[in-house]
Amino acid sequence: MSWLTEHVRPKLRSLLQRDVPDNLWTNCESCSQMMLTKELVRKKKVCPHCGHHMRASAHERMQWTFDDGKYTTIDLPTVPTDPLHFRDSKRYTDRLKAARSKSSLDDSLLVAHGTISGRETVVAVMAFEFMAGTMGSALGEAFLAACQEAIRRKAPLVIFTASGGARMQEGVVSLMQMPRTTIGVEMLRDAGLPYLVVFTNPTTGGVSASFAMLGDIHIAEPNALIAFAGPRVIRDTVREELPEGFQRSEYLKDHGMVDIIASRNELPALLGRLVGMLSPAAATSANAGPAPSHTS
Template sequence: MSWLTDYVRPRIRGLLHRDVPDNLWTNCGSCSQMILTKELHRNMNVCPHCGHHMRALVADRFAWTFDEGSWTQAEVPKVPADPLGFRDQKKYTDRLKDARSRSRLDEALAVAHGKISGQPAVVAIMAFEFMAGTMGTALGEAFIAAARLARLQRAPLVVFTASGGARMQEGMLSLMQMPRTTVAVEMLKEEGLPYIVILTDPTTGGVSASFAMLGDVQIAEPKALIGFAGPRVIQDTVRETLPEGFQRSEYLLEHGMLDMVVERKDLRETLGRIIGLLNGVRTEGQPDGPVPDAAPPSQAA
């Protein structure tokens, strides 16, 4: 070996080597463009090239939804960690520990209360980063706690959905959360409190078949996948080619299943305007003119 190989080459490699963080760049899943992660976060996880709305963490959604410094995260009830003693390739309790370690969340639904455009609101956000946002008994209890908090504060409940469906490790107990969360929604409606749902990508399975589609106002982010079963499963079942854009936000809006599709940067303003209209409160930027009287809670639809 020559001195060039033994001495010069290692020195040059050492001079050229720089520690580059693994998360410095993010690849857009739609247009495949590389985006600086910091720039992407400043843009609310929306691709600046094609407008693709990427998934977002719970903490970020809270910060983007509430007025700055106005919100407080709420405690939710604890439930038995493994009611069925389930095990597949690994124990369910171990899966929960891994999910909590990676996401820094206790469960797949987080609840907070604060103000949106100066108006009180309770917000519940599903965490896709926690076991794909699957619905189990803990999520059901958290949703019911959010509804009770909204009733206690006489405030609207805003729910962001993102889920792969029911949590198989809890079997029938997971499926029972569908009627339980539906009853919680009815409790809000009996009190005349607004229930607003923002569907994000993806919202599927038992979540889409229960509380996700029961909002007084149904909003979705652009091109979000929304449905019960996946399009490939449906196509294989009916043996027909599905329409273009099937189960996407824009398709559902066109067919009357949504009230609006709103870009992430406009969500806070849109929510503030909707809550103000439902409460009979004029919000900033609302056109001049009389504000419709809000019906008393006992008379609201």
């Protein structure tokens, strides 16, 4: 028995054992089902078992949205790094360096242009992977740059929102971005350009209280949290039980704050149809009416 235990069993284990990468499998956050990570990425990070939409990076959303995944990012304005010289357990500058190193982004908004269903479109994506998508002065400047790029190209602007709200390390400077981004939306409207908002989980705080709620059309991914203050804060304040699904996409659609709920796999085609219907070129051709007939 000792010969089997000491010699045969270890050899069998070494033959059967394989090195399994840590990221080979992913567990769904909602139903806890296990699935191959490669397969999950192919399905745009939507659980095939329960339909739960997992968090996606800014670059992933760009690739899923534009035709053939091709897009060109635009240069964004630079802003003062630490306007308040803020420090909590770490210096704000150190937090920014860590976030930039981890996400490979300069801040929490990525802006690019390309085509969706053949139509020139500017797309802005909030990066939750960068300090929870919080809104600071860099995001405000980037949003205005996205609006200006859309106006320059005479193209619609689509924004994917995902945010924990204002960035506390910038204090009142962060809150100032609420009216500044609102001005950007007004610029688009003055130019007659469509502005489409896609809510993803979560969209909260000052973002939901400003440019996120000013779209011509509001689209939401299923079961996304869309709120100013979270349900726990509201429940503790009013001391009442909240309705089931409170502040989720479906609840907001029932109450008129969201127009369409669309799964991630449906979004590119849906955005293509909306961009085609609402673009200035489409409106011009529709207003022109049928061409006059000529008779000899």
